[in-house]
Amino acid sequence: MPVNKKIRELQEKREKVLLGGGEQAIEKQKAMGKRTARERIMALLDENSFNEYDLFVEHDARDFDMDKKSLPSDGVIIGSGTVYGAPVAIFAQDFTVAGGSLGLMHSRKITKIMDHALKMRMPLIGINDSGGARIQEGVNSLAGYGEIFFRNTISSGVIPQISVILGPCAGGAVYSPALTDFVFVVDNISKMFITGPEVIKTVLGEEISMEDLGGARVHSEITGNAHFFALSEEECFEQIKKLITFIPWNNGQKARMFEPGEPKPEYNINKIVPEDPTLPYDVKDVIRAIVDNSDFFEIMELYAKNIVIGFGRMGGRTTGFVANQPLEMAGVLDVDSSDKAARFIRYCDAFNVPIITLVDLPGYLPGVDQEHAGVIRHGAKVLYAYSEATVPKLTVILRKAYGGGYIAMSSRHLRADFVFAWPSAEIAVMGPEGAANIIFRKEIMSAVDPDSMRKQKVEEYKTKFANPYVAASRGYVDAVIEPSETRKFLMHSIEVSENKDVSMPFKKHGLPPF
């Protein structure tokens, strides 16, 4: 039967290509604790949802005996499928084929699926596992990278772009993940750097392991390049799937609604925040006392811990949270925490996610290192991001809101739509000790007992100014509420903000301080 013969021919062709770099290379991949590219796609997507494209693409290189080499699918797998029913476009580099190196056709496959994702307005997931440029293909390989970076940039803010680093990602290749929204890394598997340990050793004589230079921990804790850290590929895929449930498919939509659920009673909102403003607590417990099912999905958990960012749901709607963390560095704003918060605020704004800001900070971190690292420029990112954001902005001042920190943390003055304050709020130009020392300097200095006079003046300042009522008397705070009323007020505010519509003056684009 001729038709059956043709079908069998297809099946045979497929089987050959599906083996990727061959059994030996696959064994090597597994020995490193890594899955193959196809296994990864299957683990990530809903069962039987993957449609693969460009299976039979082959390279066209002639130089350096490349014409004698066949590279199945040219070392990258592309296609589309679903994650919990959400459509996604995906590519996964296949390290078993020529080390996942990027040649012209390899890059064309990636850009094809990128174009597809942008056209169809659906999220794009890229799994990176590649030794880098395919040197034999020369400038064609560089051209390929450039085409990818360009598409990452024009797709930014239109469709969600997720990068998963499951192997090496070195040299210019790192700039594709860096241009995307979220970067996922796995301990001992992910490696990202511009110049590797060998070059550093040759040029500088400094010896460092790949892991210490650009491993998953480094990018999660020190550089801030990675947003999600996992101990295994399996955990990483769970994180990606969960993220997909929180974000919309494109910037013209809102995230899917889920069944609302009350926070767990173990998070007793009345008992989390100590009255003394110098005592710490975990602000994530406050978030968990507010969000649906106490389910808070934190982003960049290990970086600049003095600010907490992440997603939760309020009445089934995805909401972004930005919260000072008094448990870490007293919750100060500094270079890293400003950068972390500002980017997340812009993400929420780009993808129609309302932002809830929980405020409790003593101000900015003092220090020569901070000033010289550009805390002015980086701190300004927070002001810029909040000011330009037109999604619903809700602010709850839990305790301290001093000075510039008060203004920066989604204050009324940056057009927060709703500002609530707890009775424990202290909205003032600085902490009582510092303020009393300046305002009452003469009285304190000339007193018979300066120490007791200082204490007296600090108390005086506390009673008069360290409260929410001065700000409330000017309308900078819309309501002073009991902690237990927080969820009710926030849910209502989000509900009535559903059709928020503000217009901004025309511009090509602004000039945020980056």
Added chain:
Amino acid sequence: MHQKTDRTVMNKNDKLEFLNIDTSLYQTRISNKFKSRKPYQPADPRIILSFIPGTVLDIFIEPGQYVSKGDILMILDAMKMQNKLKCSMDGKVKSIAVKKGDKVSKGTVLLELE
């Protein structure tokens, strides 16, 4: 299944320290980055540092030698360029901290004047 990689909730083992912001002392955890920051030291014009990572290609001076502003002290090979290190003041070479062929990172002390 979904392992938590880090728990930042408070427990009894958490080491809390004090952080001074505007003369108020806050009880909190202190980050490694903050702890390991280098205390500021004003630049000393007598101590010449490498301004770029590279290799010491040539040294034209000896300890005890008098030098004047503008003299070429060393050549630092970096980023495929031979960089001339010019003297920024008149003085005497107190000590040389590197030798020909040394690989130096940015900020390494190369020599000291007096």
